[in-house]
Amino acid sequence: MNENPVMPGVTINENSVTYWEEMKRQGYSRRDFLKFAAWISAFIGIESSGVGKVVRAMETKTRIPVVWFHFQECTCCSESFIRSSHPIVADVVLDKISLDYTETLQAAAGKQAEEALHSTMKKYKGEYLMMVEGSVPTDDGGVYCCIGGRTALDIVKEAAEGAKAIVAWGSCASNGCIQSSRPNPTGATPIHKIISVKPIINVPGCPPIAEVMAGTIVHILTFDRIPQLDGLGRPKAFYSRRVHDTCYRRPNYDAGLFVNSFDDENAKRGYCLYKMGCRGPMTYNSCGVIRWNNGVSYPIQSGHGCIGCSEAHFWDNGPFYQRLASFPGFGIETTADDIGLALGAVTVAGIAAHAVSTNIKKRKLINAEVENGQSEEKGGE
Amino acid sequence: MARVVVDPITRIEGHLRIEVEIKDGKIIDAYSSGTMVRGFELILKGRDPRDAWAFTERACGVCTTVHALASVRTVEDALGIAIPPNAELVRNLMFCAQYMQDHVVHFYHLHALDWVDVVSALKADPKKTSEIAQSISNWPKSSPKYFSDLQKKLTAFVQSGQLGIFANGYWGHAAYKLPAEVNLIGVAHYLEALEWQKEMVKVHTILGGKNPHPNYLVGGAPCAVNIDDANALNSERLAMLSKLFEDGQEFIEKVYLPDLLAVASFYKDWGGIGGGLTNYLSYGDLPANGYADIAKFKFPRGIILNRNLAEVIPVDGHDVEQIKEFVTHSWYDYSVGDNTGLHPWSGETKLNYTGPKPPYNHLDVKAKYSWLKTPRWKGNPMEVGPLARLLVAFASGNQEVKEVVTSTLKTLNVPVAALFSTLGRTAARGLETKLIATWAKEFLAQFIANIKNGDTRMFNNEKWEPSTWPEEAKGVGMTEAPRGALAHWIVIKNEKIDNYQLVVPSTWNASPRDDKGNMSSYESALIGTPVKDPEKPLEILRTIHSFDPCIACAVHLYDEKGKYIHQIQTF
Numbered sequence: 001m002n003e004n005p006v007m008p009g010v011t012i013n014e015n016s017v018t019y020w021e022e023m024k025r026q027g028y029s030r031r032d033f034l035k036f037a038a039w040i041s042a043f044i045g046i047e048s049s050g051v052g053k054v055v056r057a058m059e060t061k062t063r064i065p066v067v068w069f070h071f072q073e074c075t076c077c078s079e080s081f082i083r084s085s086h087p088i089v090a091d092v093v094l095d096k097i098s099l100d101y102t103e104t105l106q107a108a109a110g111k112q113a114e115e116a117l118h119s120t121m122k123k124y125k126g127e128y129l130m131m132v133e134g135s136v137p138t139d140d141g142g143v144y145c146c147i148g149g150r151t152a153l154d155i156v157k158e159a160a161e162g163a164k165a166i167v168a169w170g171s172c173a174s175n176g177c178i179q180s181s182r183p184n185p186t187g188a189t190p191i192h193k194i195i196s197v198k199p200i201i202n203v204p205g206c207p208p209i210a211e212v213m214a215g216t217i218v219h220i221l222t223f224d225r226i227p228q229l230d231g232l233g234r235p236k237a238f239y240s241r242r243v244h245d246t247c248y249r250r251p252n253y254d255a256g257l258f259v260n261s262f263d264d265e266n267a268k269r270g271y272c273l274y275k276m277g278c279r280g281p282m283t284y285n286s287c288g289v290i291r292w293n294n295g296v297s298y299p300i301q302s303g304h305g306c307i308g309c310s311e312a313h314f315w316d317n318g319p320f321y322q323r324l325a326s327f328p329g330f331g332i333e334t335t336a337d338d339i340g341l342a343l344g345a346v347t348v349a350g351i352a353a354h355a356v357s358t359n360i361k362k363r364k365l366i367n368a369e370v371e372n373g374q375s376e377e378k379g380g381e
Numbered sequence: 382m383a384r385v386v387v388d389p390i391t392r393i394e395g396h397l398r399i400e401v402e403i404k405d406g407k408i409i410d411a412y413s414s415g416t417m418v419r420g421f422e423l424i425l426k427g428r429d430p431r432d433a434w435a436f437t438e439r440a441c442g443v444c445t446t447v448h449a450l451a452s453v454r455t456v457e458d459a460l461g462i463a464i465p466p467n468a469e470l471v472r473n474l475m476f477c478a479q480y481m482q483d484h485v486v487h488f489y490h491l492h493a494l495d496w497v498d499v500v501s502a503l504k505a506d507p508k509k510t511s512e513i514a515q516s517i518s519n520w521p522k523s524s525p526k527y528f529s530d531l532q533k534k535l536t537a538f539v540q541s542g543q544l545g546i547f548a549n550g551y552w553g554h555a556a557y558k559l560p561a562e563v564n565l566i567g568v569a570h571y572l573e574a575l576e577w578q579k580e581m582v583k584v585h586t587i588l589g590g591k592n593p594h595p596n597y598l599v600g601g602a603p604c605a606v607n608i609d610d611a612n613a614l615n616s617e618r619l620a621m622l623s624k625l626f627e628d629g630q631e632f633i634e635k636v637y638l639p640d641l642l643a644v645a646s647f648y649k650d651w652g653g654i655g656g657g658l659t660n661y662l663s664y665g666d667l668p669a670n671g672y673a674d675i676a677k678f679k680f681p682r683g684i685i686l687n688r689n690l691a692e693v694i695p696v697d698g699h700d701v702e703q704i705k706e707f708v709t710h711s712w713y714d715y716s717v718g719d720n721t722g723l724h725p726w727s728g729e730t731k732l733n734y735t736g737p738k739p740p741y742n743h744l745d746v747k748a749k750y751s752w753l754k755t756p757r758w759k760g761n762p763m764e765v766g767p768l769a770r771l772l773v774a775f776a777s778g779n780q781e782v783k784e785v786v787t788s789t790l791k792t793l794n795v796p797v798a799a800l801f802s803t804l805g806r807t808a809a810r811g812l813e814t815k816l817i818a819t820w821a822k823e824f825l826a827q828f829i830a831n832i833k834n835g836d837t838r839m840f841n842n843e844k845w846e847p848s849t850w851p852e853e854a855k856g857v858g859m860t861e862a863p864r865g866a867l868a869h870w871i872v873i874k875n876e877k878i879d880n881y882q883l884v885v886p887s888t889w890n891a892s893p894r895d896d897k898g899n900m901s902s903y904e905s906a907l908i909g910t911p912v913k914d915p916e917k918p919l920e921i922l923r924t925i926h927s928f929d930p931c932i933a934c935a936v937h938l939y940d941e942k943g944k945y946i947h948q949i950q951t952f
Contacts, residue, residue: 063543072419075394076442076593083579083592098543103391107494107550109922110387116549137418143734144752145417147396148388149741152417178424178439185420185732207442207593210579249612262598263840267605270612292591296583296621299590303613304603307435309594315436319429 064221065120065128067159068102071145071152072179072188073134077170078104080207084214085294096221097129103147114148121162129220130163130198132156132173132191135180139187156194165199165226166191167216171309174202174233181315192233199226202233204285206309211290212238232312234284243280243306246288249273267303277321278305285310382409383915384743388416390925392491394443395932397891399903399921400744403912408921411900411907413891414744414751415932418732425881429847430456430873433881434597437869440883441931442593443486446479446585447862448869448883449597454672455869456599459856465838466671468601470828471588473667474622475595476860477821478584481629483863484767484814485581485637487929489567489574492807495923496644497567498557499547503536505561513562517643520635522573531569551919558647567644570636581629587618601840606832619832622825630818641811645793645804652795655803655924657906660761661685661769662696662889664859664866667820679820680770680813680861681777684758688801690776696758698857698868701726704884707755710748710893712736720896722757725870725882726855755892755901756884764902765865765889766928767809768800781819785812803906806927810863847876862886864931887931903928 070078099105100120101113108116120128134152137144142151160166168191171177179188192200203216216235219227227235244250252258252272259267259276274281280288283306287298299306305321308314388398396417402410425436434452438445450472457464507529514523538544551557559567582592588604589595596603607613665682668674675682683693697703705722708715714731715721723729735749744750756763763769774782789812790797799805831837844850852875859868865886872880890902900908903925912920 063541063545065543070396072417074439074442076439076445079442079445079593082575083582085579097545099545100543100548102546103389103396104394105490106391106546106548107499108548109389109391110918112549112551112917113389113391119548140734141738143736143739144419145396146739146741147416149737149739151739154739178421178436179419181424183423185423186418188419206439261840261842261845262603263601263605263838263842268607268613268837269610270605287591293579293583293586296586297590299596301612302586302588302590302596302604304590304596304598307596315424318432320432320435321429 063096063098065124066097066099066101066131067117067120067128067163068099068104068131069133069152069155069159070103071132071134071136071156071172072186073170073172075104075133076207077133077172077213078102080205080210081169081213083210083293085210097217100128110148117159121159125162127164128162129165129167130159131167131169133169135172135176135188135190136194137179137186138189138194139185144186153194156191160195160198163198165201165220166195167201167203167220168192168233169203169213170208171204171206171312171314174204175312177206178315181313200233201226201229201235204234204239204310204312208310209238209286209290209292212286238286238290239284239310241284241286241289243283243285243288243300244278246286247280247300248288249300262303270301273300273303273305275323276305277319277323279308279311279314279317279320279324280306281324282317283308283311283314385912385915385918385921386743387918387921390922390930392494392922392926393930393932394441395887395930397925397930397932398744399907399925400746401907401912401918401921403915406911406913408907408910408912411904412744412746412750413753413893413901413903415753415887415891416751417932418752421883422881425878428878429876430459430871430878431599431845433869433871433878434599437881437883438594438597440885441862443931444479444483444863445593446475446589446595446597447860447867449595450476451858451860451867451869451883453597453599454858454860455856455871456858456873457672457856458858459854459871459873460844460850462600462841462844463671463673464601464841465836467606467828467831467836467839468598468841469668469671470824470831471602471604471839472597473824474821474828475585475588476667477817477824478581478625478629480817480863481633481814481821482578482581484810485574485633486578487810487863488637488641488807489571491929492926493567493571493644494550495919495926496557496648497559497564497571498552498554499535499550499564499568500539500552501557501559501561502565502568503532503539503561505532505565507532507565510562510565513643514566518635518639520639522569528565528569531572532565535568551917554917554919555913556919559644560647563643563647567640570640573636574632577632580625584622584625587614587622598840600842600845601838603840605839606837608832608837619825619829626818626821626825630822633814633818638811638815641808642789642792645808648804649793649795649799651804651923652793652799652802654910654920655806655906655927656801657908658762658764658900658902659686659688659801660758660763661772662758662763662765662866663770663773664696664698664861664868665770665773666859666861667817667824679816681774681779682859683773683777684763685769685772685776686761690772693773693776698859698870703758704868705757705760706884707757707895708749709755709896710746711751711754712749713754722760722896725868725884726872726880728882749893751893753888753892755895756889757895760897762895762899762901762905763866763889765886766806767813767863767865768806769865770861771809771813772800781816782812785815803924803927810929850876853879862931864929865889885931887928890928891930891932903930 101117136152142153145152168174176190257271291298383403390397398414400412401408434449437448437452440448508525510528511525585592585595605613665678665680667679670677701724707722712734714733854873856871870882892901
């Protein structure tokens, strides 16, 4: 037992605590723990035979120190994170990491907050996880975001040096989001364009789904390695399927049943929102699978099209209520990597191919809708 | 005399820096600075006005929805769109859910640690804790075993040496006054509230598809009603809304409010600290009969000057002489000179950082020192937020508000003057949450009654197509964000946004001095605040957090004669 440097008078237990020990301490039974491990396994896509591995990993891992930065952002990522819904997540996952610096929640402020940050960066050099919410302004020497008198650019570079890995939360940190959209007045830049020497996990979305955030952390903690990523650095578990391909309204698309105006008779029947500008066909995210706030709903279910908030440059892909002229449709087994980055410049053949592959009987109808849409859009401009 | 800098101010939204001068244990001078900007309005220029709600909603993810609401109202004001009663009710329900969640999160997760000493809770007697808890509320989680188990967990957490978010707090500071048992209750409810808040926001998920950042719609609300279909708002969805509001109200009545009163009773001296400005502004909100009928707002609109509760002065966003913004101490240039105020419709700002080169130790507070501009109403600084709303409602003769205010003052045995303080601000937030939880149920009942009567309309599509719009239109949309008066101004030309501006609550409160050298709310409220230990300025956090700062930049940027002009505001 040692004197505690940050809380004088309180002793430190030298033996680090495992997830299992901590869950016991929090009153969870072994059964609860095994259920939690199984849930986590299922969540991050591990086959049932791998659950044992998860259990063992969680019995032996200590709490990993985490520093969480806020730069050019709106804090929606932090807010989403605390919505994480599995009963155990708020009690356990938040306590499983040691969140040593986060401007949103930490008790300390000013000098004491900076000391907590630097103490972790020094003590756990090479071991701590760095999480970033927000983009970093790079114009004019970075004066557009300063914390403690230092630029975000300066801080991010220093902290990245000793980090084990970096998680770029949300669209701001992973692709620049709103402040980097036309004309990007402050030179807002995503983390992967500033830091190249560390593994970076991009978790886009405005914000990302709470369980996607929690799932990403749990994956790292459980396996001591970062999840499999796609070509854009996103965890495959959560970003390999288009919203369109996992949408419960998809059969309406395939059948050529569309909402023509908000609140019309078709809207009241939950038809496809493609004609209202839905970006589901070009958006890779888990909204259709995990849904939001413990599976309550997701934008399309509540009557509004997807705005594509996890895709790079989605703000410049509008107007939001203008239907997509075309989008790639190579079947639901296709991932973002196969299609590449050509999403913004797809060929007209794409949607026709999609129509063919989805429903032969409705091909004519869908093609007619697409052609109609294209001519309407041309007329509109 | 000591210069104390607190940067970052934590447990807020955004980036805020406070510099104060302390003499003889009291703050004699204070400077508030927003240190981050993004560039919203330049980005908005040229876009489809119907998309603006999504852009502006991203000004803040903590009080998510409020900018979206201000934005759709702004566009509807410009284009003359009246929305169906159900859509107004849906917006009200989302508004209520936002306040209920946000105010509870503020109290427990952003503000409580200024009053609750987590380490002291380790010494509490669980039996006594249980007795106290049961004496102030019949909330079921209050047994000696419950508190004893929690204490064990807390002890183990602290002994692990990895203190996470509790590391380096001002624990043991002489300004902490709660008995160990009340501290333990505070910690218990900190954790319970964290679990609870994620339920409350499901109202947004049902009506707007997700939270944070649910969807809004110019002309109404996107969620269709069909009680005979699985794919729209039906009886299951309505029942879920009802349950969420019931449970939400229970937590507010049985946990939040009793805790607020218990904590306040130990810190009555803070009813005489942190008063600051004497003017209060509320735009009002929660229309009970449509947004056009201001007289029927649950929160009335108006201004109180010099704490004179006998008179409520009207405020008008369309009047270009009323609300103006100054950049005397902000990092911008005005072509008309930096000491002239401009109404948001004709405002101009050129972003021009003239502060010290980072890394820096101190700002040059005699010159420009913030990314926030300084808004004024007819030249007067205004406090906005829960206290302003409550005072305007009180002075307007709102009986519900009068009752809760009077009974609370009586319970705490403090005079009316105690409202004008750090404690008054924190109490006002709780009291309005209580009222909103009641009003939410009224709105839901009205919504269900409308559906029962056959009215399922949710959207007015008459002006949806841009071809139906006039060549040029101007609008103002006002709302009350949890943090205070929020308004957007728009100019639409040829179906596109020509100019879009936001004047947000924390700009009123956190802004630097104006052209005459007058302070805004934060700076003014800090003057006279005692600081026992300049190395651990807990008292600064108390007063600043009582405003619930939300500093993410809402940036005004627009193009005039081919040159980019930036008007930056911080929220």
